[in-house]
Amino acid sequence: MTAAPSPDEDGGAEPPDLPGFRTWRGVYLFVFGWFLLVVLLLTAFTVIFA
């Protein structure tokens, strides 16, 4: 067997190359924030229409 290599070893070497994002952590935070916003909007939708 061989120990699992750390995913960060090469993950950080390749930047996202997206406007406004310098690291993948920033991209993940954006997606997580988007998810929270969607849940918030769906909650508002439920309150308004249901």
Next chain:
Amino acid sequence: MNAADWAVLLGTLMGIAGYGVWRTRHVRSLSTYLRGDAAIGWGTIGLSVMATQASAITFLSIPGQGFESGIGFVQNYFGLPLALIIVCAVFLPMYRRLNVFTAYQFLGQRFDEKTRLLGAGLFLVQRGLAAGVTIYAPAIIISTVLGWRLDLVVVFTGLLVLMYTVSGGSEAVALTHRWQVAVIWAGMATAVIVLLLRLPADLGLTGATHVAGALGKLRAVDFSLDPSRRYTVWTGVFGGLFLSLSYFGTDQSQVQRYIAGPSLRNSRLGLMFNAVLKIPMQFVILVLGAFLFVFYQFVPPPVFFNQAEWRRHAQDGRFRAIEAEYAGAVAQSQSAIRGWLEARVSDDAAREASARAAMVTANDRAHAIRAEAKSALAAVDPRAKTKDSDYVFITFILTQLPHGAVGLLLAVMFSAALSSTASELAALGTTTTIDVWRHLRPLATTDEMRNVRVARRFTLLWGAVAVGFALFAGFAENLIEAVNILGSIFYGVVLGLFLVAFFLRWVGGTAVFLAAAAAEALVIVMYFSLSIGYLWYNLIGCAACIGLSLALQAILPSRAPVAGSGRT
């Protein structure tokens, strides 16, 4: 269907399949055949992941779900973005770094060959049967409503998908996915536009939204902690996270989609594309279903949407009486809705509350008659198919859309069936070639052309298995649920294997192999001796695999790690 519908349907399907064959006619490299074009963009990866997940049943059943139970089902997808972030951060870099063709090769490199074969074997059994259902499930609905022969629909779908999947492999799958998703989006947008135009002019989009909301179809989120509630934010976030992690992280039909491409960046962006779009997309499809519900408040619907099944059993006067009673209830409900819409703008709160109560009561009565119709069907024939929500959207398509658009929407259903089946067959062929055949024929590893030929043959073989299973499935009851149960029995243990591999670095191959075998046996014994919801077996299998791995590793003598010896 008229000639225009046939032209659109066959032109779209044959055109996309032909494009896939033509574009990949020069594929000779094993890497291109199994992983796809090395220069593939992140957009294509994203669309390919999306097309793999969305099967035809997504577009047939989910609008019916919105029609019947409202849009709360959207919560089931809440765990998906979180799972995709974990896959991007943990799973994907490892797969790319080890340059694997399959997820199970990683198990071989991390643990040993027996654990790799166990993971691959569990995948082949589960996904091999699921591929048959992916073809069968839409075929049974489409053949029922159009009066086509089921076996011909199944064989046509199977031959079409095999045409480009066998010839062009993973590259053809990714290329055709782009166009299939374009057809799906264009078709669904057409259906939404026609539906909105068909709503009564005095109702409008706002009125329809208020009616759907007042009749309980727009409750998107539910923060209740009541365990008896089927869809809540909590089941969606935690259950959805778990299921999505299993599916996107360890199922080769998805892994094969995103390990393609020139860089880790492209793969990650493809997955993040899905993390951002999936919930809004499912929301739109569910809202379409909720608006279909409003539409059928104003256009009298059949009391039972699977009209073929209804005509087969509903022969005597009792059923005619139910139909007449339902028509009356729908008319009453429509009148009550109009009364409530007027009361809403009257600034008289008491009148509005009274009108709303009358509307809800009238709607409940219509709903109760539908339930009575289903009970009557079951009383005549206990084996009658009494679930008709899958037939709501297809009924709307065939009765309300103009010619040409009907062909386009049928092309949507077939494109979705082809796209998910193609990914499944490519993954099954790849796993059988890389993890099983090359394991048995290690000396053949260097002969690239022979590997491609073998991969083609295994893809063809799995296609034949899937079509054969879909043809046989017509004779079995509750087969779709049976395959879902089978998936839940295996999925948890496979996820457990991967989680141990990624996060418990001191656990070795023998411990995890024995733990996985014991966990699988435990799940099977529990399944036959307990009566709990089958989705729980995902969690039980995973937890048992992890827990037993830790316990066994503590007992077994430790071995010094050896440098990467896994065969690829």
